[in-house]
Amino acid sequence: MSTSVFSQVQHPELFEPTRVGSIEVKNHYAMGPMGPLGFSTAEGGWNQRAIEFYATRARGGIGLIITGVCQVTNPADGVPPGLIPNPTLSPGLFLTTSRDLTERVHAYDAKIVLQVGAGFGRVIIPGVLGGRRPVAPSEIPYRWDPSITCREMTVEEIQGIVAQFRIAGMVAREAGFDGIQVHAVHEGYLLDQFAISYFNHRTDAYGGSLGNRLRFAREVVEAIHESAGADFPVQLRFSPKSMIKDFGVGAMPGETFDEMGRDMDEGIEAARLLVSYGYEALDVDVGSYDSWYWSHPPMYQAKGLYVPYARQLHEACPEIPLIVAGRMDDPELAAAATADGTATLVSLARPTLADPEIVNKLQRGRRDLVRPCISCQEGCIGRIEKYSSLRCAVNPLAARELERPLPQATDRTRMRVLIVGGGVAGMEAARVLAERGHLPVLHEASERLGGVVIAGGQPSFKEDDLALIAWYERQLAELGVEVHLGSRVDAELIRRSGADHVLIATGSTPRLLDLGEGVPVVEATDALLDQDSLGERVVIVGGGTSGCELAISLRERGIEVTIVEALADVLKKNAPTCMANHAMLHDLVAYRGVEVLAGVRAEHVTDAGLLVSVDGEERLVPAQTVVTAIGYKPRHELEAEVKAAGIPYHVIGDARRCANIMYAIWDGFEVASQLAK
Structure with missing residues (x-):
């Protein structure tokens, strides 16, 4: 194994056992919940893809896994069966498939909590709504079309959802989960809409005072304890601050504004009440659907962005265990947050998509081997938005773990593959081919690997793009890939390469504009x-x-x-x-x-x-x-030369179609993972 500046374990205290509420955890790392789109059977159980996904992260060292949100049956929302797992649609099937899941996770000494949601309310996406009128605590604007006014939920509908949590609690305990996390008095979901006066204008027992606005959340935890027992751990996903300036309008980092949602003072008061109702730990972030770039922080947000708000909550309520997320993949941030008690557990969501082995690698002191999340959100949130399926831009095997191991080359099938271009498509192809036992030879015309990502990574908020290039460089070095820098490929090189296959990954070239003479x-x-x-x-x-x-x-x-x-x-x-x-x-x-x-x-x-x-x-x-x-245009002028040489080939990445990092990496992976004689 190669030596590294990270060869010593950083902050070994992060890997010591701890306790979040009544749940003992082997280290200070949780896997944050991510929408389990594509993880459900038609009847609402877990499919095999889901089980392998979570088991892989447990094997990767995570101490506590929080599943993606599973919705109870909520006729007012009308989420179609099979979209996401549901513990109350077919309790027997959910219990059976969950047993397979929890036993796999527990084999790695990890704990697993089932996240269960009450519903979407005014933030339900149009595709799921199906033309019906959305519901909410009161008649307020629909998030995705303010011209539509939501219908006020009836008390009977509220009580029906509470009854569903009574079933969910019993099923979760029988299925072997270590607890439930209720989703959520956070991000502007249904329970959060009831909790926030800006959304809740009711005059009955579910509106008015803060206690009344939290009544729905209180009845949910009481129902779970009724069926699962008072000792069954119940956590809550919670946002102490909403960052809302107006309907559909969020605040910028550092901006002075009038909070229209929940402010920190009310957030602290609400936290105390919620814990008094029976929630034993809070999973903390800030934001809402009206300020979505807080709840789902892009690269433009600072790392550790939730820590200042969690710290305020911890200082006011030091007795409440907090799980803290928010771009926390840096061990320095994680250690600082746990050292002063702000975070009992540090939550990694997207980083576990990018690298399921992140905790094991950090514990071995090999931070240099961690494939970085670049916070592009194209594979996770973007794919959920467009295709109802969880994926990852930099890790094509995320949520496709069943496809491991990759098919291996034999002495008969091993190929020498010429890769022209050292951008992310070419590097990913070289990495995968080498892992499969083929012989990739990569030529890059410039003096550095990375392609256009080098320039794209120059802004201060794009440092993870450069970290991704560095990760690829280390991977190719450790795999022994033959790399030629400053090597421009021409027809002669192609003919004498001895290649069985060519991958053209020459990227793109900028579109130019003739503006005449004057300033540069x-x-x-x-x-x-x-x-x-x-x-x-x-x-x-x-x-x-x-x-x-x-x-x-x-x-x-x-x-x-x-x-x-x-x-x-x-x-x-x-x-x-x-x-x-x-x-x-x-x-x-x-x-x-x-x-x-x-x-x-x-x-x-x-x-x-x-x-x-x-x-x-x-x-x-x-x-x-x-x-x-x-913009840019594909650059694949070598295609004619490769054709003339009679060598089989593929064009990948921006050379095929200008898009983004995700599609370049996915191209490289797809072709390289299936390439065969």
């Missing part, structure tokens, strides 16, 4: 790599992801920035982007003081800046440099 015109990739040379005033032509991220990065340096966008707004035409990432990047552009000229056409540069056309009239936008960020 720089393409976005070059601008990202040399931001300090652009001057004090910069105009960016193109308001896609690259243009907006560059603008925010330049503002961090104190540079004045104007974005010129031909469409009606920034981020209108873009590579796939998860809603939380898209919304936060869009809001950050205005919050950081970037001027946006939308519906404007760039004409040509002058010695003073950029001339643009606004409603048919020319206007000068002062600038010392103009940056073009108008």
